[in-house]
Amino acid sequence: MTDILTLEGLTKDWFGVPAVSDLTLRVRQGACLGLIGQNGAGKSTLMNMIGGIVAPTAGRMLWRGQPYSPASAADAAAAGIAFIHQELNLFSNLSVAENLYIDGFPRRLGLIDWRRVHARTREILARLSLDVDPRLSVGNLSPGERQLVEIAKALHNEAQLLIFDEPTTSLTARETERLFDTIAALRAEGRTIVYISHILGDVRRLSDDIAVLRDGRLVDEGPVDAFPVTRMIRSMIGRDLGGLYPPRTAAPRPRPVLEVRGVTQPGVVEDVSLTLHEGEVLGLFGLMGSGRSELARILFGLDPHQGGQILLDGAPLPAGPRGRIRAGMAFVTENRRDEGLMMEASIADNLSLVSLREFGRRPVGLIDPQALSARTEAARTELAVKAGDIAVQPVKALSGGNQQKVVIGKWQMSAPRLFILDEPTRGVDVGAKYEIYALIDRLAAAGGAVLMISSELEELTGTADRILVMNRGEIVGGLDRAAFSDERILSMAFREDAA
């Protein structure tokens, strides 16, 4: 069997930082290659190079034995490579047929030959067993049907290689089965498939070969028969921890701070129960879309929930974030720029935002400027924010790590009982990460409770006392610090027994 696509020493640097380095990989004609790796392993950069979105810094690609260097997505499509993305690339306001023919319509006497367009579309849809009218607007289709329209578009463009990137994220179990049947049918026609997914069971089921990326390199590859899920996970992680995390200085106490009982919001979270104690750092791990950030928003009162109970220090909570802040909650969201800071405002103004009420004098809420600036200055000193005059310098001028310290600091000023930290080290450099981990330890040691959400497993195993794993809106398991095992946590998160 020949190779349809060959990558030789492919490298891509972003400002000197390699995203993909010296990658050599063969995709066999007519086979299905399963490509796996953690977030940031280099999968998207690799796909973007194949798709003509970014140009490699070094190395070359061969398409059917000929040198291949696409300058744009159109070049890739013309060569016969199609991408089926998790975010679909269809125009929901156009009809199925129009989406297929968007790149060029057949004409007759200068007008679009609709009869031909619809006939051909109907024929392609029949091959995919998709029974919809070509004139139907794509907006009216279900996610699964849209996916099939994407595939129909690939067939219309005579694609020989179809690359599926997390195609099942928004599909129901039934739609997923149908997609897998379609993939089997495509292979029967002799087309080649690259299948990328976090659901390792699916990857095993569909693929002939497996390739594992880590830190931009191909770290492992082989035929699927020799690739059990355990090998997949080991190859994906494969790195030592240690030295990156400050030691924990105090042990959790028995008194519960947060008790969540059976919280349910259909389609978001399902029957979530957990307890968080004084002085405890509870890690919450899950993949994108597992419901971890959504759970945080529900706990803080930003989003509603239908069933279940949330108690703070044994008392039920008022609705809405304001009541929960008063009850002692703090929430550092995953989106620092849009939800955490006022980028144009000074550091002092940002620090004082949450606890402003404490500095007002009745009756009109006249602020005591001396007391306020003393407190913000104290907070800055404690957080070691590297800045000039905090009353003048805007937070925009700070580094990501210092910005994050300001976000945590503004909550610290209101002395909360419970901190919810969603991706607290996103966009923060390694040095500042350490400071933030130390800060989290101090919050817990001072008697607070910390719920820490992260998609970086390492930082959770490095800082948390206990880790809970979420998968599809449910808490699927938990481990104490003594029992931490990356493999067990990942296997719960990826849930290879699903599908």
Add this chain to the structure above:
Amino acid sequence: MNLLTKFAALAVVAGGASLGGQAQAATICFAFQDLETEFWVAGHKAITTTLTEAGHQVIERNANEDANRQLEQVRDCVAQGVDGIIIIPQDGDSATTIVREAQDADVPIAVFNRPPTDLSRGIVVVADNATIAEAATDFVVEQALENATEDRQLNALIIVGDLGDPNAVGRRDGFRAAIAKHEDRFNVIEVASNWDAGTALANLEAAVTANPQIDLMFTSSDFLFPTIRSVLEPRGMWKTAGEEGHIPLAGLDGDATACQLIKDGYVSATGVQDLYFEAESALTAILAAIEAGDTAPNEVIEDPGFALTQDNLAEREMDMWGCVLLADGFLNR
């Protein structure tokens, strides 16, 4: 920078001129509310040309229909040290306030054509609407009586303006006075317009349908002639004098359209506000007050006006401002 030098240059001209005026030449502030209709354009032109030709300095202020802005503009004029003020006010209430403001600052002021609510202060030039309307109506009443072959009742139709406006009330009163002279011969049909062409159109159509025989028609303002035409023409009632089915038509204002229609024979007469007389008397009065050192001249000057008719068209045409505009090619512009 360039803009600034331009302003500066303009300012030098303005400043120099106002300082360099001789004892006889006065600086007059002319504050008008807007130049929206033919009437006001003509009035504005009459006043400015007369003043400049007499060697006086005119400072113009356009308030763009904003009474507040007009007040501020008049105050600016006072601060600039003008010798007298002529205003065309936005309305009667603000006119009263502005007149008092000017007189309290020792500046004589004249109000042109739109009377203040309080006539007791300032020089006020107003047209005698009732007399003018009566003169115009008299002419069509004669024509209607001549045309009437039998002894039947004649239908006289009047389009009245907004009766909240004293001008509209005066015009209706003049019409009624003319009809009263032959009370036994006429039925009066009143059609409301509220000074709005759309309203006039709807009401007039209803009235003409209900009374197909109209023997004379008077409109309280010339600006409604196009509306009248659009109602009468499809019914075969828009005819020149002498043609079968002609209705004697009269109006009031004396604008260029009316002048054209009189010349063409569609309209028999229109009451004319003697714009040139009004401008002349306002100017004479204000200049006399300045001469006499009278800071608060109070006087009501009435413009008796006249009716331009088919009969006197030849002699008096050029006394009507609308015909002057017409001769200047106003309607072709």
Add this chain to the structure above:
Amino acid sequence: MIPAATAPPSASPPPFTPRRGLGARAGDLILSDYFVLYLSIAYVAALAPFLPTLTAPGNIVNVMSNMWPLLVVAIGQTFVLAIAGIDLSQGSVVALTSVVGAMLITTAADPAVLAKAPIWGLVLTEGGGPFAGLMGGVGLAVMAMLLVAALVGLLNGTTVAVLNMPPFMVTLVGLITISAFAIWLTQSENIARLPESFIKLGKGDIVSVHIGAKDSPQIPRREVYSFVTYAMVIAVGVAVAAHVLLNRTIFGRWVLAIGMNRRTAEISGVPVRRVIIAVYVISAMCAAVGAILYSARLEAGRPTLGGGTFLLDVIGAAVIGGTSLFGGKAKIIWTFFGVLFFVLLSNTLNLMNLSSFQVDMVKGAVILGAALLDVLRTRLMQERRR
């Protein structure tokens, strides 16, 4: 216990910088709170030799008296701009409250003029409004004006905050319907004959100055100029209160926080909806105070007040002062200087005998210039952070 508590950083002198270039100093000037004041002074100084009237006492009195009502309305707009909103309905609130106030206190009304108005018989009779001649009637009327304005503000604010409709749309609808309502109330007629005690609020003197006779007009004049008027006291009072509210209170911080980043403010526990509603109420009530000053000096309630280019003046003055249309950046003192500059501009253009069209064109150009200045300021700030 905390060293910083004894010496807050804002009180410490700025670091000494030995030599600063001309560009840096120009930057300081542009970034200063007083920039527009300096600009106004420079403008007057540049034009004074060519326009002798400009600095005449009579003209200064005019400039001031034109400033006060505009200032009050622009202060209200400043609050709305601070939360990245806009209130286009202010002009119509001026008209509505002007009519409402006048119909309550007018001492007599002419049936020939007003008999067709819907308020005739209901509120207004030949003997005037219900509060005519009443002890404290003017005070009651002022309260009624503020109340009506507050209701309009409440409606605007609730629609914006709760239904999340764009403020431009909400207040544009307000502008159209409220001004139509005001015109309908009186059928476009003015309500004159207001009591002296009300008129005094718009033009009454508290302190006036007598300067010797002047010789430029042919008739010598009384030279009595009113420097301290009721309008001035009211406007300055509103300005000081607004300054304290915006800069020194929790509410003011919340207003600016919402303008800077509404999501962050919400998550940080700021009562965002309540603050937005309050801001629109403040804006409308400021418009009502402006209506008092405008109606009093025109001695009539007018349903057409606040029309035309009034909104341009209000928003223009606030923006020239330095208040950002993008929200989060606003100071009352900026608006004060912006109004001063804007009124000076109108005044000088009038003195140059330009037509109102030319005046509006120049005003438009100046507002555009102010918007460009805002961009320049932002860029300067960013450069200085490096």
